[in-house]
Amino acid sequence: MHKPTLLAATMSAAAAHAASLTDICTTSYIESKLPTSDFNEGIEIDSSSVTAAVVYNASSSGSYFFPATNFDFCNVTFAYTHEGLNDTVQLNYWLPAPSSFANRFLATGGGGYAINSGLTVSGSLPGGLVYGAAAGLTDGGFGGFDNQFQAVDLLANGTLNWQEMTMFGYQAIYEMTIVGKALTSNVYNVSDSEKLYSYYQGCSEGGREGWSQVQRFGDELDGAIIGAPAFRYAHQQIQHMYSNVVELTEEYYPPPCEFTKIMNETIAACDGLDGLVDGVIARTDLCILHFDISTLVGVPYDCPATAATRLPAEPAYPAQTGNVTAQGVRVAQTILEGLHDSKGHQAYFSYQPGATFTDGATQYDNETDSWVLDIDSLGAIFPERYLFLTEEMTMDSLTNVTYDTLIEWMNWAWQKYDSTLQTTWPDLTPFNVAGGKVLHFHGEADSSVPTASSVRYWESVRQIMYPKMDYLESAEALNEWYRLYIIPGAVHCAPNSDEPNSPFPTTNMAVMIDWVEKGVVPERLNATMPYNDDKEVEICTWPLRPLWHGNDSVMDCVYDPESLATWHYDLDAFKLPLLATAWDYNSDTCYMIEGEFTTPAVAIPYLSSVFYVYLDFYFYVYASFYLYCIFQCR
Numbered sequence: 001m002h003k004p005t006l007l008a009a010t011m012s013a014a015a016a017h018a019a020s021l022t023d024i025c026t027t028s029y030i031e032s033k034l035p036t037s038d039f040n041e042g043i044e045i046d047s048s049s050v051t052a053a054v055v056y057n058a059s060s061s062g063s064y065f066f067p068a069t070n071f072d073f074c075n076v077t078f079a080y081t082h083e084g085l086n087d088t089v090q091l092n093y094w095l096p097a098p099s100s101f102a103n104r105f106l107a108t109g110g111g112g113y114a115i116n117s118g119l120t121v122s123g124s125l126p127g128g129l130v131y132g133a134a135a136g137l138t139d140g141g142f143g144g145f146d147n148q149f150q151a152v153d154l155l156a157n158g159t160l161n162w163q164e165m166t167m168f169g170y171q172a173i174y175e176m177t178i179v180g181k182a183l184t185s186n187v188y189n190v191s192d193s194e195k196l197y198s199y200y201q202g203c204s205e206g207g208r209e210g211w212s213q214v215q216r217f218g219d220e221l222d223g224a225i226i227g228a229p230a231f232r233y234a235h236q237q238i239q240h241m242y243s244n245v246v247e248l249t250e251e252y253y254p255p256p257c258e259f260t261k262i263m264n265e266t267i268a269a270c271d272g273l274d275g276l277v278d279g280v281i282a283r284t285d286l287c288i289l290h291f292d293i294s295t296l297v298g299v300p301y302d303c304p305a306t307a308a309t310r311l312p313a314e315p316a317y318p319a320q321t322g323n324v325t326a327q328g329v330r331v332a333q334t335i336l337e338g339l340h341d342s343k344g345h346q347a348y349f350s351y352q353p354g355a356t357f358t359d360g361a362t363q364y365d366n367e368t369d370s371w372v373l374d375i376d377s378l379g380a381i382f383p384e385r386y387l388f389l390t391e392e393m394t395m396d397s398l399t400n401v402t403y404d405t406l407i408e409w410m411n412w413a414w415q416k417y418d419s420t421l422q423t424t425w426p427d428l429t430p431f432n433v434a435g436g437k438v439l440h441f442h443g444e445a446d447s448s449v450p451t452a453s454s455v456r457y458w459e460s461v462r463q464i465m466y467p468k469m470d471y472l473e474s475a476e477a478l479n480e481w482y483r484l485y486i487i488p489g490a491v492h493c494a495p496n497s498d499e500p501n502s503p504f505p506t507t508n509m510a511v512m513i514d515w516v517e518k519g520v521v522p523e524r525l526n527a528t529m530p531y532n533d534d535k536e537v538e539i540c541t542w543p544l545r546p547l548w549h550g551n552d553s554v555m556d557c558v559y560d561p562e563s564l565a566t567w568h569y570d571l572d573a574f575k576l577p578l579l580a581t582a583w584d585y586n587s588d589t590c591y592m593i594e595g596e597f598t599t600p601a602v603a604i605p606y607l608s609s610v611f612y613v614y615l616d617f618y619f620y621v622y623a624s625f626y627l628y629c630i631f632q633c634r
Contacts, residue, residue: 021097024187025054025074033186034078035179042083043175049079049090058121064494064504064530065201065227066127072097073129080179085163089141091176092116094125095134095187102132104197104513105184107177107213107221109206111493112378113149115140115172117206127201131509134187136180140164140172150385150393158389169420170212173200177213177220197516201509203227203493204449208423211457214438215423218430223437223512228449228493231457232578233421234413235348236449238406239339240379242350243360245401246334252327253371257303257320259357262332265296265324267354267499274488275548276555278501282488282546284352284444284451285563291353293333299324317364335360338569339403347407347573348450355447355491356498373398378448383409386417407573414576424578426460428482437515438482439508439522441539443490445499451486455567456578458484458542472559475543484542485525495530503527503537524557 023029030052034045053075061068074095079088095101106128110116116137117123128135139145141164142152152164181198190196198221202210207229214224230236247253270287271277281287300323308316335357338350363374380395387409414422431438442454461482466474489495489502496502505511505527514520524538540546540557547558571578 021054021072021074024098025052027052030076033183035182039182040178043080044083045080051077060121060126064506066130066509069130071129087141090139090145091136091179092119093134093136093180093183094129096129096132100132101188103190103195104131104133105181106133106135107173107200108135108137109173109202109209111204111206115168116145119145127509131513134184136176138172138176140167153385154389154391157391160389165420170216173209173213174217197222199223199512201225205230211423214428214431215425219434221436223516225508225512226438226440228442228446230449231423232453233423234417235410237379237382238410239348240359240376242339242406243335244373244375244398245403245406246331247360247373248398250327250331252331253362253373254328254331255320255371256361257301258324258328261299261301261324262293262296263354263356265299266293270353274546280489280499280502281354284354285566287353288566294329296324297326297329339406341407341573342404345573346569346571347410349452349569350450351447352444352451355445358447387412424457426464428461432481439512441485441487441505443487443492445489445496446492448492452567454484479541483522485539486542487539497531500531501529503529
């Protein structure tokens with residue numbers, strides 16, 4: 001297992017050119033090392049905005065993404081503008097002491113609608129200093145590091161701020177990265193003959209931002225560490241409202257205790273299917289195949305009253321006592337089955353069994369003495385601001401909102417933001433040719449971004465990059481530079497207190513450094529159990545799945561075609577494919593998402609509509625992929 005230290009690699013000889021941290025951490029020194037005005041056309045750096053301050057003995061207790069450490073650094077900020085826009089974009093970089101610099105730069109992102117994770121030691125920047133890397137973040141031009149995208153997304157009701165949409169979508173992280181790399185090389189006198197390794201690390205929205213860089217700017221990063229990415233944005237954000245619409249449709253609003261009981265009983269029933277009884281569902285695919293939650297009808301639940309809290313903000317709940325109802329099971333099962341239209345066609349996938357029902361959380365109405373709808377704020381803000389273009393932060397009502405409505409909104413947003421937020425481009429050839437590596441991880445009990453979303457993207461990349469190989473050959477080829485790890489029991493970008501033996505990979509940066517700089521391929525991913533004395537475990541590389549034998553501590557990573565099939569969905573509610581065909585893992589038969597194409601005649605009419613209606617390159621790629629599958633997979 002990795003035991004990272006601050007001096008994890010041999011320091012660059014260039015670092016010796018600056019004697020100390022105080023030598024490099026002055027306003028005049030940083031001003032002299034700013035990238036020249038011609039390094040990137042369109043960007044003008046304001047040298048008068050530079051600040052530089054030495055910070056000694058900063059302490060980070062660690063996070064889920066880097067180990068605890070103490071460090072010294074130079075805290076640098078400055079701003080730039082885009083020619084002709086009269087805007088201001090602020091950057092923040094933490095520079096390690098020259099003696100600790102290891103020829104590395106780390107770009108970071110944010111979460112939710114934030115483009116960064118903050119300026120404190122609890123943010124993402126210490127994750128670079130731990131490994132001798134300068135680290136950077138941006139405010140995206142949103143008017144301050146604490147401002148989220150909503151501060152600038154609309155110029156007025158009905159008028160979207162497309163410049164800031166582009167910045168949020170991909171451009172701000174890119175500019176922070178190229179400016180940061182140039183600044184780092186200048187500050188530490190990295191010569192042209194030396195290598196400055198560049199990395200990215202982020203989760204959730206930060207994961208989507210990471211993919212925006214890999215997909216668009218293939219030669220800028222040597223390695224990207226991407227967790228639970230909130231990509232396929234139009235579908236992902238509106239998906240948050242699906243649980244609410246299920247409750248409206250079924251006219252039943254489960255008490256939180258009933259939802260919790262269904263979750264806990266699911267964990268108990270599916271725990272041992274992986275061969276190890278440890279309180280963790282490591283094989284939700286086997287749970288789908290072998291467990292029926294309708295068996296939980298009548299199981300009693302009992303939760304005590306709870307007081308309101310400020311941090312986190314939680315209302316007071318009365319005591320809840322009862323039995324799991326048929327209505328409650330129906331709501332839970334419908335949520336887990338994913339969004340379908342009124343004709344039964346599937347539009348999107350949902351969360352894995354054993355995840356919490358966070359999006360479906362209900363609230364207590366004291367006047368009616370009943371549990372009622374609580375509209376998911378993360379989901380409701382998206383159609384209000386980015387479809388209806390109002391300055392509202394939520395929706396007051398979901399009256400008349402149906403499953404078909406959600407699908408219409410997904411389609412609308414998909415078209416509107418395909419080039420900025422969707423972030424699912426599957427052809428990663430430039431990144432691959434440049435030698436880049438991706439470490440992609442996703443918690444199996446994620447209740448915010450469906451785990452199947454990451455699986456679908458990995459499969460899309462595999463099919464686009466290696467279309468003439470069979471399944472196992474293409475998986476092996478892709479795993480040479482892009483690896484996906486499904487983390488048993490983990491929730492959204494974190495370990496899971498409901499499954500306390502669940503692991504989480506906290507040293508991904510060390511793993512990536514070894515992969516990029518030393519050629520050490522992470523055949524299995526190092527992880528620890530944060531709720532169990534940091535016990536060390538390993539995670540299988542997709543598409544292999546964990547299996548224990550005889551309830552012992554020996555884990556195998558196995559290829560299980562039947563269980564893999566549960567991760568694939570025919571999302572046939574849309575005319576345009578959401579990529580990823582469903583391959584028969586045993587026979588290489590190709591199934592398109594609309595069904596199985598066995599002759600060219602089946603798809604030619606559809607192809608014609610693609611070419612006539614969508615005359616641009618993006619949709620040409622989809623159509624070309626259809627042509628390939630028609631003639632190769634019949």
